[in-house]
Amino acid sequence: MTALLDRDRLTQVGTITGSHGVRGGLKALPETDTPEYYVSSPAVYVDSKEGLRRFAVASWQEAGGRWIISLEGLVSREEADRLKGGLLLLDEASLRPLATDEFFRHDLIGCAVVDESGAQLGRVAELIIGTAQDVLLVRQGRREILLPLVREVVAEVDLQRRTIRVTPPPGLLELND
Numbered sequence: 799m800t801a802l803l804d805r806d807r808l809t810q811v812g813t814i815t816g817s818h819g820v821r822g823g824l825k826a827l828p829e830t831d832t833p834e835y836y837v838s839s840p841a842v843y844v845d846s847k848e849g850l851r852r853f854a855v856a857s858w859q860e861a862g863g864r865w866i867i868s869l870e871g872l873v874s875r876e877e878a879d880r881l882k883g884g885l886l887l888l889d890e891a892s893l894r895p896l897a898t899d900e901f902f903r904h905d906l907i908g909c910a911v912v913d914e915s916g917a918q919l920g921r922v923a924e925l926i927i928g929t930a931q932d933v934l935l936v937r938q939g940r941r942e943i944l945l946p947l948v949r950e951v952v953a954e955v956d957l958q959r960r961t962i963r964v965t966p967p968p969g970l971l972e973l974n975d
Contacts, residue, residue: 808843809893809902811836812865812886817879822872826865826886829903829927839888842869846884901955910961911936911945914953919943919971922962934962943971 812826830836837858844851853869867886872878890902903925911919911934920938925947932947945951945964954963 807890808887809890809904810885811888814844814846814881814884814886815864816882817875818866820875822868822874822878824865824867824869824872824878824881826867828860828863828865836888837865839892841889841892842867843887843889844869844881844884845887846881848880848884850887899949901957905957906934906955906962908960909955909957911943912961912963914963914965919964945970 811830812828814824814826816825817823818825828836837860839855839858841852841854842858844853853871856868856870858865858867865886872881896902906922906925909922911922913919918938920936920941920943922934923937923942924935926933926935926944934945934947934952936943936945945966951964951966951970952962953965954961956962
């Protein structure tokens with residue numbers, strides 16, 4: 799009997815950027831600040847235009863800020879090319895527990911963002927992975943605010959209440975008007 803897959807338990811860890819070699823290898827861009835952690839994963843899900851598929855991992859290595867991945871069952875460059883643009887997903891049950899100041903990207907998307915007085919600034923529409931720090935893209939109507947995801951700005955993340963309390967430095971909010 800096969801267990802049903804709960805898509806809500808999958809977390810995106812990268813995006814396939816192309817093929818690698820002629821035997822079905824993949825190149826992928828990590829969407830995490832700890833890419834070295836994931837190279838030991840025994841299985842991965844790929845969500846592409848061909849649908850959601852589970853693959854056993856033959857090899858997975860980090861190379862210059864990218865991943866080179868070989869998946870069992872992918873044997874040609876053409877098969878790998880069809881997965882370009884696909885999302886790399888892992889089952890959260892297979893991931894290590896998060897530290898208190900770590901979050902899955904999808905857990906932050908949709909959270910209400912409020913300032914220190916409780917005024918709502920909008921909701922997290924996207925988490926932009928940066929080289930220096932990640933940035934929350936907060937939207938309220940047509941207004942967009944970019945907030946660095948650093949302790950000096952993000953005072954509290956309450957995933958139970960789906961809120962993020964921020965203390966932006968003076969002038970930051972006005973830059974986005």
